[in-house]
Amino acid sequence: EKGSAPAIPVDPRFDIAYVTPVTIGTPPQTLYLDFDTGSSDLWVFSSHTLASQVRGQMIYSPEKSTTAKLLAGHTWSIRYGDGSGSLGNVYTDNFTVGGVTVTSQAVQTAQQVSTSFTSESDIHGLVGLGFSTLNTVYPNGQLTFFDNAKSQLDSPVFTADLKWKKEGTYDFGFIDETKYTGEITYLPVQTDPGYWTFTSSGYAVGDGSFNQVSISGIADTATSLTYLPTAVVTSYWRQVEGAVNSQYYGGYVFPCSSKLPSFTFGVGSANITIPGSYINYAQITEGSPTCFGGLQSSSGLGINIWGDVALKAAFVVFNGGNPPTIGWARK
Numbered sequence: 001e002k003g004s005a006p007a008i009p010v011d012p013r014f015d016i017a018y019v020t021p022v023t024i025g026t027p028p029q030t031l032y033l034d035f036d037t038g039s040s041d042l043w044v045f046s047s048h049t050l051a052s053q054v055r056g057q058m059i060y061s062p063e064k065s066t067t068a069k070l071l072a073g074h075t076w077s078i079r080y081g082d083g084s085g086s087l088g089n090v091y092t093d094n095f096t097v098g099g100v101t102v103t104s105q106a107v108q109t110a111q112q113v114s115t116s117f118t119s120e121s122d123i124h125g126l127v128g129l130g131f132s133t134l135n136t137v138y139p140n141g142q143l144t145f146f147d148n149a150k151s152q153l154d155s156p157v158f159t160a161d162l163k164w165k166k167e168g169t170y171d172f173g174f175i176d177e178t179k180y181t182g183e184i185t186y187l188p189v190q191t192d193p194g195y196w197t198f199t200s201s202g203y204a205v206g207d208g209s210f211n212q213v214s215i216s217g218i219a220d221t222a223t224s225l226t227y228l229p230t231a232v233v234t235s236y237w238r239q240v241e242g243a244v245n246s247q248y249y250g251g252y253v254f255p256c257s258s259k260l261p262s263f264t265f266g267v268g269s270a271n272i273t274i275p276g277s278y279i280n281y282a283q284i285t286e287g288s289p290t291c292f293g294g295l296q297s298s299s300g301l302g303i304n305i306w307g308d309v310a311l312k313a314a315f316v317v318f319n320g321g322n323p324p325t326i327g328w329a330r331k
């Protein structure tokens with residue numbers, strides 16, 4: 001089997017996140033979910049979610065699905081790297097993405113969600129695509145959609161082709177050669193504690209020389225920006241006149257009129273170049289002449305994150321084979 005589904009940017013002014021349509025249950029209920037390689041819970045806004053915390057999201061109602069089954073005595077609670085979170089109960093039901101159906105997928109129904117989820121009406125939940133070891137369901141951890149689907153896929157892979165301010169795709173079970181140029185460079189993945197963790201071989205700012213330095217980090221499709229070591233990020237923003245690391249705004253800001261240099265990162269002996277335009281993330285407020293950078297320091301996080309700003313510059317293969325690897329190609 002193989003499947004393909006769109007990755008639609010939420011708020012096309014800036015790519016805060018990407019959502020993908022899925023159907024759950026019988027008859028099928030359609031929701032748009034944020035596919036997240038940085039976590040491993042599949043949760044949805046539901047008929048169980050506190051009414052005060054639902055603001056326009058589509059919801060999954062298990063009581064309206066003839067194939068829904070309560071996973072009795074199971075609960076879940078998750079906290080994301082940006083401080084957002086949610087918690088609730090668990091059902092199993094039929095779950096379909098891009099034509100690939102998993103029967104009896106654990107679907108975690110939210111009873112509570114944090115304010116950032118309430119305020120984002122275009123995101124109706126998340127589909128964790130990290131390793132199932134990260135799943136928070138208690139007392140028995142559940143498998144991700146990808147882990148459940150793997151055995152029925154032509155190949156145990158999924159790919160991310162995210163795009164700047166445009167619709168991209170997630171493919172399951174196959175590698176679409178038309179989506180990239182040159183070769184795919186595969187790197188080893190550290191699966192502990194459960195993220196797609198790999199090591200980049202270095203970086204260059206604009207047309208500058210390449211700095212060979214190992215940068216270990218996670219590929220996270222649900223983190224908007226890219227967070228790298230302070231030394232790397234400082235050398236980038238030093239090239240932008242008027243750029244400052246603002247305590248007030250919590251990161252590097254710069255004049256929106258700036259022409260930003262590109263940022264190149266190494267993947268083995270190959271490399272991926274993020275166009276400067278992708279690093280002009282957004283105006284700090286509508287109409288402001290000050291913009292917020294898409295490349296920020298990871299010093300507070302304890303780990304580097306290759307988020308959407310980096311991922312959308314590449315075609316990325318998440319290979320769930322044995323051992324798992326991650327593939328990068330230019331496009």
Ligand SMILES: O=C(NNC1=NCCC1)c1ccc(Br)cc1
Nearest residue numbers: 036038039080081082222223303
């Ligand atoms: O939570 C993480 N990724 N997913 C999401 N972010 C916001 C909503 C969903 C995340 C995971 C690992 C590290 Br390190 C930092 C962040």
